[in-house]
Amino acid sequence: MCLAIPGHVVRWLRRDPPFCEAEVDFLGVRRVCNLSCVPEAQVADYVIVHAGVAISLMDAAVAHQLLEELRSIENPVNRGEPGDPHE
Amino acid sequence: MKLIDEFRDPALARQLVESIRGAATRRWTLMEVCGGQTHGLLRHGIDEELRDVVELLHGPGCPVCVTPATVIDHAIELALRPGFLLTTFGDMLRVPGSDRSLMQAQAEGANLQMVYSPLDAVKLAQELPSTQVVFFAVGFETTAPATAIAVSQAQALDLPNFSVLTAHVRVEPAMEAIAQAEDCRVNGFLAAGHVCTITGYDQYYRLAQRYRMPIVVTGFEPIDLLVGILRCLQLLEQGSTEVVNAYTRSVRPAGNVAAKEILQQVFVIADQPWRGLGEVPLGGLILAPKFRRFDAVDRFGLERTSIAVEDECQSGAVMSGRIRPTQCPHFGSRCTPQSPLGAPMVSTEGACSAYYRYSNLVPLNTSPAS
Amino acid sequence: MNPGPTWHCPTNTGVGSDRVSLLLGEGGRGSRDFLRQQITGRFPKVHAAFADAVHLPNVPGRLAFTTDSFVVSPLFFPGGDIGKLAVIGTANDLAVSGAKPRWLSLSLIIEEGFSIKVLEQILDSIAATAELVGMQVVTGDTKVVPAGCVDGLFINTSGIGECVPGFVSNTSTLAPGDVLLVSGPVAQHGLAVLATRERFEMHSPLVSDCGSLWPAVQTLIEAQIPFKALRDATRGGVAAVLHEWAADCGHSLCVDQNQFPLTDEVRGLSELLGMDPLFIANEGTMLVAVPEIYVEPALTALRAVRISQDAARVGRVEPKSIVPVSVRRTLSRPVPLDEPMGALLPRIC
Numbered sequence: 099m100c101l102a103i104p105g106h107v108v109r110w111l112r113r114d115p116p117f118c119e120a121e122v123d124f125l126g127v128r129r130v131c132n133l134s135c136v137p138e139a140q141v142a143d144y145v146i147v148h149a150g151v152a153i154s155l156m157d158a159a160v161a162h163q164l165l166e167e168l169r170s171i172e173n174p175v176n177r178g179e180p181g182d183p184h185e
Numbered sequence: 186m187k188l189i190d191e192f193r194d195p196a197l198a199r200q201l202v203e204s205i206r207g208a209a210t211r212r213w214t215l216m217e218v219c220g221g222q223t224h225g226l227l228r229h230g231i232d233e234e235l236r237d238v239v240e241l242l243h244g245p246g247c248p249v250c251v252t253p254a255t256v257i258d259h260a261i262e263l264a265l266r267p268g269f270l271l272t273t274f275g276d277m278l279r280v281p282g283s284d285r286s287l288m289q290a291q292a293e294g295a296n297l298q299m300v301y302s303p304l305d306a307v308k309l310a311q312e313l314p315s316t317q318v319v320f321f322a323v324g325f326e327t328t329a330p331a332t333a334i335a336v337s338q339a340q341a342l343d344l345p346n347f348s349v350l351t352a353h354v355r356v357e358p359a360m361e362a363i364a365q366a367e368d369c370r371v372n373g374f375l376a377a378g379h380v381c382t383i384t385g386y387d388q389y390y391r392l393a394q395r396y397r398m399p400i401v402v403t404g405f406e407p408i409d410l411l412v413g414i415l416r417c418l419q420l421l422e423q424g425s426t427e428v429v430n431a432y433t434r435s436v437r438p439a440g441n442v443a444a445k446e447i448l449q450q451v452f453v454i455a456d457q458p459w460r461g462l463g464e465v466p467l468g469g470l471i472l473a474p475k476f477r478r479f480d481a482v483d484r485f486g487l488e489r490t491s492i493a494v495e496d497e498c499q500s501g502a503v504m505s506g507r508i509r510p511t512q513c514p515h516f517g518s519r520c521t522p523q524s525p526l527g528a529p530m531v532s533t534e535g536a537c538s539a540y541y542r543y544s545n546l547v548p549l550n551t552s553p554a555s
Numbered sequence: 556m557n558p559g560p561t562w563h564c565p566t567n568t569g570v571g572s573d574r575v576s577l578l579l580g581e582g583g584r585g586s587r588d589f590l591r592q593q594i595t596g597r598f599p600k601v602h603a604a605f606a607d608a609v610h611l612p613n614v615p616g617r618l619a620f621t622t623d624s625f626v627v628s629p630l631f632f633p634g635g636d637i638g639k640l641a642v643i644g645t646a647n648d649l650a651v652s653g654a655k656p657r658w659l660s661l662s663l664i665i666e667e668g669f670s671i672k673v674l675e676q677i678l679d680s681i682a683a684t685a686e687l688v689g690m691q692v693v694t695g696d697t698k699v700v701p702a703g704c705v706d707g708l709f710i711n712t713s714g715i716g717e718c719v720p721g722f723v724s725n726t727s728t729l730a731p732g733d734v735l736l737v738s739g740p741v742a743q744h745g746l747a748v749l750a751t752r753e754r755f756e757m758h759s760p761l762v763s764d765c766g767s768l769w770p771a772v773q774t775l776i777e778a779q780i781p782f783k784a785l786r787d788a789t790r791g792g793v794a795a796v797l798h799e800w801a802a803d804c805g806h807s808l809c810v811d812q813n814q815f816p817l818t819d820e821v822r823g824l825s826e827l828l829g830m831d832p833l834f835i836a837n838e839g840t841m842l843v844a845v846p847e848i849y850v851e852p853a854l855t856a857l858r859a860v861r862i863s864q865d866a867a868r869v870g871r872v873e874p875k876s877i878v879p880v881s882v883r884r885t886l887s888r889p890v891p892l893d894e895p896m897g898a899l900l901p902r903i904c
Binding site: 186189193194195198199202220221227228229230231233234247248249274275276278279298299300301302305308309323324328407408522523542 | 753754755756757813822823826827828884885886887888889890891893896897900901902903904
């Protein structure tokens with residue numbers, strides 16, 4: 099359920115609810131999305147878009163923090179497997 | 186793709202699989218609530234990979250599957266009326282109503298337009314002033330704000346030719362219905378990340394306490410799914426009934442406040458029939474009185490009928506986790522994606538279809554990975 | 556267009572107006588005028604009668620013969636139009652059979668009222684594409700049907716090509732260990748058409764890959780690559796080809812999703828619409844199967860020509876298992892890859 103993917107805000111088009119609209123870029127594919135639910139979003143912010151509506155402002159810092167944590171903490175448990183050398 | 190690729194990192198996924206194996210002292214049964222999670226688990230082979238430590242039950246979070254056949258019949262009826270244009274998501278086109286799907290009705294002359302967003306249906310109504318444009322609105326709390334914004338726009342524009350046929354459902358009552366069933370086998374829930382993006386997860390503490398099971402808010406990419414499973418197993422091993430957010434980049438405890446306000450303006454909570462599960466108390470969203478004039482059922486005098494009993498399809502048992510799709514007597518024989526008996530075999534995220542497509546009914550013989 | 560006098564006889568012949576009339580396909584004067592004005596000027600090799608058979612020159616070896624019908628909607632899309640597609644589709648069917656495309660038939664089924672101007676644009680596109688791929692339009696037919704019977708314009712083309720001795724695509728020869736290559740980024744055509752046809756309001760630089768594969772086949776032949784199978788991945792995409800090959804050879808095929816080249820915009824749009832690029836149509840991208848030892852020379856040869864400059868290794872033939880086609884994604888465990896069923900629909904759920 100609920101396919102939603104991140105894209106970055108290119109520019110605001112109008113800010114009057116319920117028409118709050120901005121152009122959002124998904125790897126070069128651009129679509130006008132409704133930002134009524136994330137009025138605080140700024141240009142270059144990542145928003146998560148579902149059915150043409152941004153449902154949240156993506157917290158990229160939190161995302162990278164989680165990835166860092168996972169890479170450092172979740173090491174392979176001692177099951178005789180060699181650890182990943184990249185961290 | 187930024188903020189997607191990182192969450193599909195094969196090395197990190199392998200590492201998490203090992204952590205999950207290390208965390209489990211027994212085999213646990215989890216339910217992923219959302220059909221999008223089911224899709225991801227099967228698409229990436231995560232359920233098979235972890236089969237020995239965790240059984241994953243596929244939950245009811247497929248709006249396509251739980252939309253009552255009678256509502257689909259209404260959609261078909263409207264699409265066949267002269268001067269009407271029915272718009273909806275691609276997901277709904279193949280789902281059978283009582284006797285046929287929208288796509289089959291199109292061959293009989295039904296006027297259909299697939300849209301990516303309900304807001305595009307509003308634009309269509311502006312462009313086609315002499316056509317009644319109906320948006321067939323399905324989905325959970327994730328999708329409901331889009332419908333709410335569309336209705337608000339129609340109100341602001343005073344559009345006389347736009348209406349919505351709504352079948353919006355709420356996840357939490359369905360989770361509760363599953364948790365309180367006597368034969369419930371679920372040890373912990375992976376809650377639907379995009380629903381929680383809207384609703385938050387404060388409301389899950391009560392559920393977790395009452396039914397003594399941990400709930401982990403989980404995303405959709407492979408790394409998100411593995412982290413959700415890992416956190417849930419860790420809680421189960423500790424005997425904890427905590428609520429944990431494992432989809433922090435999108436979900437805040439109170440959800441999206443602006444979105445919830447929009448929902449509260451436009452919708453009211455109501456009992457709702459779910460296909461396969463029957464009437465779910467407070468399980469749906471219907472238009473608030475102030476917006477009722479945009480309700481297609483009211484406007485066009487459709488009959489509000491109670492849910493028909495689905496005789497052959499055992500979707501209720503499947504979606505509440507009582508049986509696996511493969512335990513249904515019709516699975517893969519009388520019921521296939523080409524010729525479905527019920528909705529869960531239609532949608533690519535329906536539990537039965539997902540099983541039919543991805544599940545290794547017999548183990549693969551292919552050589553191991555390089 | 557019509558250099559004749561400025562007045563028209565009220566019983567007109569169907570030509571000279573800016574819309575196609577039913578009269579035009581009825582034979583007689585209307586048809587003849589149409590032929591003269593629209594066809595023979597562009598396609599000098601078409602016999603003036605446009606009806607009886609054409610005689611082809613002698614060729615030394617075997618011939619390949621194929622036919623296809625084109626009903627694409629919309630008629631114009633980024634990177635092509637129905638005319639270009641009608642030539643490329645047939646030329647590519649010949650090319651992946653190891654045959655150099657040579658002669659083409661062209662049959663038009665036109666809806667009454669269709670714009671002559673648009674028709675001319677499409678015929679120009681056919682002429683330009685045929686020249687580009689080295690094919691001659693040598694025969695054809697035109698029918699006009701009442702409004703509503705077709706969606707604007709349908710085209711059928713048949714093509715004849717000259718086989719190159721020693722190079723045949725024969726899927727039954729595929730054996731475990733053979734390697735699967737793809738000639739370029741996938742899913743561009745299907746998404747470009749979908750984005751144009753449907754009301755998704757997406758603005759993208761997406762362009763169809765619609766293009767001739769003969770240069771890619773030719774480079775393999777010139778490099779003496781003994782390929783075992785070639786197939787352009789049209790409807791149903793790569794997944795459809797893999798399933799056909801698995802059924803033909805009786806072995807299993809396994810591909811790695813991450814090895815398939817994708818353009819950014821295909822990634823963006825397929826994520827937005829929830830569609831798997833492996834299931835989306837191409838019109839200038841093929842799968843190639845070669846013995847393992849020829850992988851590097853084949854890739855080098857392919858990458859030297861423009862249409863296949865992004866060629867990549869994507870999978871291999873494996874011993875028969877219960878799953879005919881499988882795919883590796885994030886985990887190393889292969890999961891079954893569906894056989895395409897019906898049109899792929901975008902999803903939001």
